[in-house]
């Protein structure tokens with residue numbers, strides 16, 4: 001397993017060891033001791049799976065009182081995954097990292113609690129999986145606009161398919 005740090009504190013890119021043979025491939029998508037040795041040692045309490053069509057963008061979301069750490073992977077298709085530093089006390093406040101995760105590179109991203117997260121779909125369909133360190137609480141969910149000019153994310157698409165909720169998210173500068 002190869003771990004790469006990013007410009008955002010604690011956000012890691014993980015490349016699990018993939019075993020390929022004439023049948024296909026095998027990889028361990030999570031192993032508690034190995035991931036704990038990389039600093040991913042908070043217990044996971046919920047696994048999520050979303051499927052989206054090409055052009056969908058989900059995000060940018062975060063949780064206010066019970067922020068979730070997320071271990072993200074893609075089992076089908078390709079997405080551009082983004083984490084944004086929304087902590088005004090952070091030296092990297094307002095900065096983001098973005099990376100393509102797909103069913104060929106098998107890359108994963110660890111996003112600690114406290115970051116905003118979103119992704120857009122680059123393939124006909126994408127199956128998106130993430131392990132969370134806290135439970136879902138709809139009353140605790142909020143977010144920021146995908147195309148916030150102060151963050152200026154270089155999304156690889158221009159007119160995403162957004163949920164009604166995501167079309168009305170505030171800008172980072174508007175957060176209280």
Ligand SMILES: Cc1cn([C@H]2C[C@H](O)[C@@H](COP(=O)(O)OP(=O)(O)O[C@H]3O[C@H](C)C(=O)[C@H](O)[C@H]3O)O2)c(=O)[nH]c1=O
Nearest residue numbers: 048050058059061062070117118119135136137141163
């Ligand atoms: C997130 C979530 C949603 N739901 C239900 C609530 C809605 O009826 C339906 C779709 O929810 P939503 O539109 O909020 O799903 P996404 O837009 O994929 O939200 C997620 O998108 C970005 C990428 C994230 O990182 C967050 O985990 C999360 O905000 O699933 C649940 O029952 N449990 C959950 O944990």
